[in-house]
Amino acid sequence: MNRSSGRTQSQARARAFALDPRLSIGVVLVVASVVGVVSLVATADDSIDVYAAASPLTPGDRVLSSDLVMRSVKLNESSEFYIARGDLPAAGFIATRPIAEGELIPVSSLGSHEGLSLTSVVLSPQGGLAETVASGASVDVWASAETEDGNFGAPSVIVAGAIVVRLVDDDSLVASARGSALELLVPRSRVARLLEAMANGDVLSVIPANLPAKG
Numbered sequence: 001m002n003r004s005s006g007r008t009q010s011q012a013r014a015r016a017f018a019l020d021p022r023l024s025i026g027v028v029l030v031v032a033s034v035v036g037v038v039s040l041v042a043t044a045d046d047s048i049d050v051y052a053a054a055s056p057l058t059p060g061d062r063v064l065s066s067d068l069v070m071r072s073v074k075l076n077e078s079s080e081f082y083i084a085r086g087d088l089p090a091a092g093f094i095a096t097r098p099i100a101e102g103e104l105i106p107v108s109s110l111g112s113h114e115g116l117s118l119t120s121v122v123l124s125p126q127g128g129l130a131e132t133v134a135s136g137a138s139v140d141v142w143a144s145a146e147t148e149d150g151n152f153g154a155p156s157v158i159v160a161g162a163i164v165v166r167l168v169d170d171d172s173l174v175a176s177a178r179g180s181a182l183e184l185l186v187p188r189s190r191v192a193r194l195l196e197a198m199a200n201g202d203v204l205s206v207i208p209a210n211l212p213a214k215g
Helices: 002-018 019-042 076-081 173-176 186-201
Strands: 048-053 069-072 093-095 118-123 137-144 156-168 181-187 204-210
Touching: 002 173, 069 186, 118 186, 156 186, 181 186
Parallel strands: none
Antiparallel strands: 048 069, 118 181, 137 156, 137 204, 156 181
16 A cells, blocks of 8 residues: 555646756757847858958959958958959959058959959159058159250149059169169050150159058
8 A cells, every 4th residue: 555655646746847947948048048049149250251361462363262361250231342252253353442452452452354444553653662662552653854965854734643562673783873763553544655665765653643641
């Protein structure tokens, strides 16, 4: 009798434990907590993969995926202004402005060969170059033509806002006498005028178009 009564009590306790509403509520709370944490982490980690320059890029450079690296960054609503994973043209692009090493690639810097209105020209200006004339700098090209009496006329700007692609290393005596050679990216519409000045032996000077801000 006692043994049967003990089994009945054990079964009753087991059923009570299995149906205890407090246990069900506890399970629901635990599951809700886990789901909440996962959702919070997913919401907080809204970074996207975008391209950045693996090395400095200058206007006119042909840029392929091998020239870029991937960066995971949080841009929020600014993501539309940068090139994300999967948005890079298969054939690459032409850089339309200087891009520093590690800088994210902005959509505004993408150009194509078909739409490129600039071309590169190497020239040797007379005199020295300002310290700010470096790769990526914006410069104006001034020319002074020789007059009939052997002097030179008043200089004038023949190319405005050219971009310095690079300084050309040349240790020759001729280059030293005439000044440092440099490669410029100039509008195609001004190429003929620039080549004419070079062919006529005009005195050419390269002047910074703007000065860097000091802070």
